[in-house]
Amino acid sequence: MGNCAWCHKKTNLPAVFAAEAPLMEWMEKRIDAWCDKNNITREDLWGGESDWNKINLSPEMEMELLAYDELVASVSKQIICKECLIEDDKIYKKYYLNFDNDSEITFTIDDIK
Numbered sequence: 317m318g319n320c321a322w323c324h325k326k327t328n329l330p331a332v333f334a335a336e337a338p339l340m341e342w343m344e345k346r347i348d349a350w351c352d353k354n355n356i357t358r359e360d361l362w363g364g365e366s367d368w369n370k371i372n373l374s375p376e377m378e379m380e381l382l383a384y385d386e387l388v389a390s391v392s393k394q395i396i397c398k399e400c401l402i403e404d405d406k407i408y409k410k411y412y413l414n415f416d417n418d419s420e421i422t423f424t425i426d427d428i429k
């Protein structure tokens with residue numbers, strides 16, 4: 317038995333490679349809302365190729381994004397319970413899989429131009 321690194325509940329799942337913190341839906345929503353408000357795509361703000369010099373990011377938002385990125389991008393071997401893994405997967409699919417599809421479509425359109 318170990319303790320889940322994210323919610324600290326006891327679990328008997330083995331250690332897996334997982335991020336420092338789970339994806340947070342409120343933060344994902346914040347990213348989407350910020351993009352909406354500033355009329356940019358999620359890809360522009362949060363994509364692998366995003367260039368923050370080109371967008372008018374406030375220092376506060378930049379700090380929040382950097383902190384979030386550090387949490388969800390630093391991966392190490394740790395114990396995560398089943399509930400957390402399912403929840404994380406759900407948020408990932410909701411916010412990142414569509415996102416990848418979108419960027420592929422954008423890429424194809426840009427290619428044709």
Ligand SMILES: [Zn+2]
Pocket residue numbers: 320321322323324325396397398399400401
């Ligand atoms: Zn957990």
